[in-house]
Amino acid sequence: MTQKEKGLPIANQIRRLRFEHGEMTQSELAEKIGMTRQTIAAIEAGKYSPSLEAAFRIAHVFGAKLDEVFQWED
Amino acid sequence: MSFREKSAWITVVTVLACFGVYFGAIATGNVSGRGLETLHLLLLCVVGLVVLRMALNLIVTLTTPKDGRAPKDEREMLIQWRSHTLGYYVLVVLALGLFVPVHMGHTALDMANFALLDVVVATLVVAVAQIAMFRRGA
Numbered sequence: 001m002t003q004k005e006k007g008l009p010i011a012n013q014i015r016r017l018r019f020e021h022g023e024m025t026q027s028e029l030a031e032k033i034g035m036t037r038q039t040i041a042a043i044e045a046g047k048y049s050p051s052l053e054a055a056f057r058i059a060h061v062f063g064a065k066l067d068e069v070f071q072w073e074d
Numbered sequence: 075m076s077f078r079e080k081s082a083w084i085t086v087v088t089v090l091a092c093f094g095v096y097f098g099a100i101a102t103g104n105v106s107g108r109g110l111e112t113l114h115l116l117l118l119c120v121v122g123l124v125v126l127r128m129a130l131n132l133i134v135t136l137t138t139p140k141d142g143r144a145p146k147d148e149r150e151m152l153i154q155w156r157s158h159t160l161g162y163y164v165l166v167v168l169a170l171g172l173f174v175p176v177h178m179g180h181t182a183l184d185m186a187n188f189a190l191l192d193v194v195v196a197t198l199v200v201a202v203a204q205i206a207m208f209r210r211g212a
Contacts, residue, residue: 035147038076038208042149047211051148 011071014044017062033057077134077141078150079208084130085201092123093194100187112183116190153207161200168192 018024026040033054042048043058050058059069075083096119099105105112135142146154168191175188 034145036076036141036144036150038079039147039149042211045211048149054148 008046008049009073010046010049011073012043012046013069013071014040014058017064017069021062029058029061032061076150076208077138077144078146078153079205080134081131082201082204082208084127084134086198086205088123088126088130089194089197089201092119092126093190095119095122097187097191097194109183112187153204156207157200157203160203161196164199165192165196168195 014029018026018029026044027037030037030040034057035054039048039050043050043054055066055070059066062069096116099115100112105115169189172185172188172192175185180188
């Protein structure tokens, strides 16, 4: 099921990027960007769209560009 | 379950328990709904609510100290804002509904109890909305 089918038109690669970065846990990512683990889980599952600032913070943790982490699904 | 969701559950449980006793006693006629007896029961219920909430929040904070200290993140603030907005509208509608018992000849103490019930219902709506939004994602 795509993110769009889940309700939000924004897909993300957070799960893949976490595993590519030493199998980083949701809690570790949450701590790095000052969020709760539940919020990271909601973003990953496409249930919550983060603010632009939070999206940049997430991308910064992975050393990736914003569009490598989040993609708009038409 | 996040710390804030647990906190919302604590609100639901404690408000239902304490004000359930108060309004239950009035509805069943165990207290008259008038006079000092009612006031004393209300004070007892409010004190019980505060003590129960503090105890449960302390338990939750001690079991998950890191979550308890962490500031609200943007999703939690959004959930708080949405739930309080909903609670505000519920409170406004219920407050307007207070005109009904006025015309039915209720006493000032009855009206105070109706107003208190409005606040209790709005509080429950806020907490239940928070739980629903936490469960749903946002």
